[in-house]
Amino acid sequence: MAEPLVLTPQQIIRKKAAGEPVEPDDQELTSQHTIVVLVENSIGAFIRVVNMFSARGFNIESVTVGVTDDPTISRMNIVTTGNERIIAQILRQLSRLVETIEVTDLTGTDFVERELCLLKVRYTGRSRAEILDINSIFQGKVVDITCETMTVELRGPSQKINAFIKMMQPHNIVEVARSGRVAMQRDHTSI
């Protein structure tokens, strides 16, 4: 029987699985997605969401949770990676849970994301000025200082925090605490 002329999306997926070239070939690219999930404010709902990721073999790069202005609803911000198909599966599996109220993939929309980082670093007379210098470039804030260490607070997009930690690496970092990302759409819309 004759092969149809136009490939269906299903065939595109299969051709790719067989390693044959297909155009456009950007459908299977893995990318990072920031997903916001509104759930019932309970430990059970939170665990169920996280458990879904582990039970079905999806990645979680970062997860944060906190109550919203409505005390019965918690907002989870999840950063995950996957190709289009996997992300679609994640969104569907999340929506399917009884205690999830709203699931939104912010990736592709205009959104603000922030992360908080506390970094404790050991300083010497020689390094102190340089540490403070880096800190001021990144607009960090010294929140605690002893005669040996200082603790700085930095907030911003995750890349900024990554860059900051990288700059601090030559110095004697004692410990780093990162909050994980929170995110919100920029315009007047809400989820």
Place this chain on the structure above:
Amino acid sequence: MRYDTHTKVQPVVAGDVLPEPNPEISAETRRMSGAEILLRSLEAEGVKIVFGHPGGAVIKVYDEMARIKPTFQHILVRHEQGGTHAAEGYAKATGKVGTVLVTSGPGATNTVTGITDAYMDSVPIVVFTGQVPTGLIGNDAFQECDAMGVTRSITKHSYLVRDVRDLARTIKEAYHIARTGRPGPVLVDLPKDVLMAEAPFHYPESVSLRGYAIPEAGRPEKITRAARMIMESQRPIFYVGGGAINSNASESLTEFAQHARIPVTTTLHGLGAFPEDDVLALRMLGMHGTWWANQAVQHCDLIIAVGARFDDRVTGKLDSWAPHAKVIHIEIDQSCISKNVFADCAILGDVNTVLKQLRPLVEPKDTSEWLAQIEAWRQECPLEYEQDGKLRAQFIIEAMREKTQGDAVVLTDVGQHQMWTAQYFRFLHPRTHITSGGLGTMGFGMPAAMGAAFGLREAKSDRPVVCISGDGGFVMNAQELSVAAAHKLPLKLAVINNRFLGMVRQWQELFHMERYSHTDLSDTNPDFVKLAEAHHCVGLRASTPDEALGIIDEAWKVHDRPTVMEFQVAKEEMVFPMVPAGAATGDMITKRMTPNSFV
């Protein structure tokens, strides 16, 4: 966050007072124990039968049961796993929610296999597990088990009730969630102190679950698009799964397919959704499906998937499955859409409702050429087995089909006999084929048959309940035989005894150089006739086709207890055709390739 599941430390929040009593409750509403609230809630929910086993944590429930004598029947099973399978069998035979009541710890863990089975096969059951008192949770108390934690990824939803005042509402929600949407198991964990505490009883009329949407009608633009795709197709097929039966769509589907002249293939769970004696019936597809159904899939240009999930046992190697087909997927569970196979047109909704929406938009099609092609494939490789006078499972299944004329509820265990039943029984009606498909639980058949028989008795149906098992699976829950006997259930229990774990043996022969590692059961099999008799059942044995026909006749004359029919069959028989695991559907093995002197 609010701690609704157990944690070692309960946060103390200022102003965290207990909620006000519900104003709807009239002043004269009697206060009662949590245990009685549970029983009254089950009555209010219309539960007719509970499969259970008592223990320390639920002793109060059993005490109240003896005192108030609820309107439902309690069946004392002999193992909690048997109880969950019985509830599944009941649910699948009747379309109602099955109910299980067990104690904490081992009672809860023994239900895990049954719960997983129900989760994989979308069976609505509610499992009530006892729990140690809330004050002891997390303390490694006697018979403590974190039932919520253990079952989190195998339930549709689960609850731990911490306050007796939440109990009735929780039960209402549990049944609602189990029954609606894509059905599934719900677990309700009941600490002993909650069962002992008192509260007024009020069973809510409705539930309010803001995060839980139940898809109903499909979106009109999708319906129009699907109708256009059907009209444009030259070689369409229906691929029907268990969702069609859960949604009671059998009638709409049959009428639709016959009207549009579209052939129908079903999955293991779809068997019975479309009458297999119809000319449009392709029978089962997939690993042990028919040659012609699989050929039709490989050559069709449109698959209309109805309540099916493109399981790996159906598709085999995904990237060569149905290479010419566009896919319309009618499905109630959004997570099944485009999970394994991309859906060109996905219609989220209740299968029956969507089929009714779609039907008026589809004109009868001329598919005669396509049907003729399928007929040619049917002639090319029909289902057949050797007729050499030896007793074979296929013969037994056909004999029981003949005996019942297809008007029976047939349950199976898991393995070769299961596939032969699917191939040879030719099912005509929905809810007449019940099996463990997704999880493949050996030991499912017998207790599930018991549950189904209770369901039929409740519905005053006189359809016989036939269970086909292998010698491997039958012993795994054989303890329930005496329960079925005590309740005078006239089950027809066939044990296809090839003295081997047949399906594993088949794989060992085909793919593992005939190394029959630990699949020979001849030393460890019980005497099945004595086993039956020890459980107050009738035991019969046959080893030739004539004897087989004789004991089937005899079994059908028994009306007051189960009959176990042991059929001693050739161990070398294999299930064909077969798509080896992970192979392309086009590469079916149609018969034994190397001659074997034993056969």
